Amino acid sequence: MFIREQFFQHGVVFFRGQSLSPEEHLQFARRLGRINVNRFFTAIDGYPEIAQVLKEKDQKVNIGEGFHSDHSYDVEPALGSVLVARELPNNGGDTLFVDMHKAYETLPTKLKSRIEQMNAVHTSSHVFRQVGKLNTGTAGLTGRLGNSDVATQVAVHPVVITHPDSGRKVLYVNPGFTLHFEGMTVAESRPLLDELYNHAVKQEHVHRLRWNLGTVALWDNRAMWHCALNDYHGQRRLMHRVTIEGGKLSHLNETDQLPSLWLAADANEAVYNPWDDLNTSLRHKALSFSEVQPSKL
Numbered sequence: 290m291f292i293r294e295q296f297f298q299h300g301v302v303f304f305r306g307q308s309l310s311p312e313e314h315l316q317f318a319r320r321l322g323r324i325n326v327n328r329f330f331t332a333i334d335g336y337p338e339i340a341q342v343l344k345e346k347d348q349k350v351n352i353g354e355g356f357h358s359d360h361s362y363d364v365e366p367a368l369g370s371v372l373v374a375r376e377l378p379n380n381g382g383d384t385l386f387v388d389m390h391k392a393y394e395t396l397p398t399k400l401k402s403r404i405e406q407m408n409a410v411h412t413s414s415h416v417f418r419q420v421g422k423l424n425t426g427t428a429g430l431t432g433r434l435g436n437s438d439v440a441t442q443v444a445v446h447p448v449v450i451t452h453p454d455s456g457r458k459v460l461y462v463n464p465g466f467t468l469h470f471e472g473m474t475v476a477e478s479r480p481l482l483d484e485l486y487n488h489a490v491k492q493e494h495v496h497r498l499r500w501n502l503g504t505v506a507l508w509d510n511r512a513m514w515h516c517a518l519n520d521y522h523g524q525r526r527l528m529h530r531v532t533i534e535g536g537k538l539s540h541l542n543e544t545d546q547l548p549s550l551w552l553a554a555d556a557n558e559a560v561y562n563p564w565d566d567l568n569t570s571l572r573h574k575a576l577s578f579s580e581v582q583p584s585k586l
């Protein structure tokens with residue numbers, strides 16, 4: 290289908306002025322693959338396959354404020370998601386997308402060859418196990434994210450993947466879920482990860498989506514990062530998300546080795562913080578550049 294081609298070419302596709310019912314939302318997503326039921330997100334009433342992405346008026350924390358690729362901690366990361374805007378603040382609440390195919394393409398040749406054979410370890414625990422701790426009443430994530438006890442996923446993926454559908458090379462590390470390079474500690478991995486992340490958020494790789502009611506975004510998790518701006522305190526924002534199952538990105542996770550054995554000695558102390566210096570500066574850098582409009586159908 291035409292949309293599929295555009296989707297794999299651009300990594301993200303936006304549709305304006307839609308009025309999808311929850312059933313139509315699911316039907317559209319099913320055209321691209323099987324539905325993934327998210328372990329951590331609260332579902333909307335009556336639709337276990339539709340995750341609610343919500344920030345209430347009196348809440349300060351939103352979902353997805355740091356740049357990330359959903360599900361990179363899975364051995365078979367999700368293909369992508371279809372997000373529908375149901376209730377929006379009067380201003381703010383945009384979503385940024387970073388084209389990781391372009392980020393790879395524009396890396397200096399020396400850096401490309403340095404990372405070509407490297408692998409990276411991705412986990413869910415350093416992100417979602419904290420949700421319990423953040424559940425400090427309405428200001429936290431109570432009722433929105435849960436199940437922190439099943440945040441045990443560990444996966445190792447090549448730093449440069451060949452995209453299973455487009456066949457193009459993509460830089461596949463992200464500030465949310467990538468913990469360290471294989472064979473290096475979290476601390477040792479920091480400088481190179483930071484260098485790659487700072488390169489990724491350059492002007493020519495960033496798209497900014499200003500939502501309207503009924504806007505639908507379809508993004509490819511293997512080819513894009515995204516980040517939900519949290520600049521609308523005091524207003525409600527409600528999105529519905531349907532996620533589509535993906536597949537393996539390499540043969541790396543097929544060994545008999547227990548996933549936990551990939552983990553570096555300092556992996557358990559790692560705690561994700563979307564407001565730390567790195568994540569804050571990546572957002573600022575991307576924002577100062579983000580007037581580039583995404584391709585539209």
Ligand SMILES: O=C(O)CCC(=O)C(=O)O
Nearest residue numbers: 342352353359384517530
């Ligand atoms: O609310 C958004 O714009 C995106 C939030 C997010 O990270 C997600 O739905 O995966």
Ligand SMILES: [Fe+2]
Nearest residue numbers: 353357359515
């Ligand atoms: Fe996300």
